[in-house]
Amino acid sequence: MIFRATVIALGLSLWASAGTAQTLSDAELGLRIMANRQQGNCVTCHQVTVLRDAQGIDGAAGKQGDFGPSLDGVANRYSLAQLRQWVMDARKMNPNTLMPPFGTLEGTTHASPPRPMLSLEEINKVTAALATLR
Numbered sequence: 001m002i003f004r005a006t007v008i009a010l011g012l013s014l015w016a017s018a019g020t021a022q023t024l025s026d027a028e029l030g031l032r033i034m035a036n037r038q039q040g041n042c043v044t045c046h047q048v049t050v051l052r053d054a055q056g057i058d059g060a061a062g063k064q065g066d067f068g069p070s071l072d073g074v075a076n077r078y079s080l081a082q083l084r085q086w087v088m089d090a091r092k093m094n095p096n097t098l099m100p101p102f103g104t105l106e107g108t109t110h111a112s113p114p115r116p117m118l119s120l121e122e123i124n125k126v127t128a129a130l131a132t133l134r
């Protein structure tokens, strides 16, 4: 009986997570990556009004940093390729930037774990999210 309940619970949670993945667009998933402290954590340095007001997104609510410029309206300032480049390696946009590179380990010596902060798939989702900030 307990075994059967566990199987049903597991099935339900798999079904629920599959359902979430299907209903959220790349841009919505990208916004979640931007708010998540273990992923993009962009809100540590950037104001993003849609995230500040978001409900139910891990890490979204509350204080946002202002070390970097607000990302509101950023899609009006850059092309899709430029937005992606900012996230991939901001040093290609401004050699003196203090924004960390999210898609490469180039220039790092002690990265731990030794992998870029975001995968290419995650960077594509974040780029899709930035493209909605008009």
Ligand code: HEC
Residues within 6 Å of the ligand: 034, 040, 041, 042, 043, 044, 045, 046, 067, 068, 069, 070, 071, 074, 077, 083, 086, 087, 090, 094, 096, 097, 098, 099, 100, 102, 126, 130
């Ligand atoms: C440690 C702070 C920091 C973090 C974390 C950070 N950025 Fe930045 N970002 C900056 C700074 C500072 C700038 C300003 C450009 C410069 O000084 O070179 C910037 C600039 C930008 C720009 C260009 C904005 C404009 O209007 O010119 C974009 C787009 C951007 N960041 C996106 C992101 C995204 C997306 C993330 C998360 C994946 C992120 N940033 C994480 C500090 C940060």
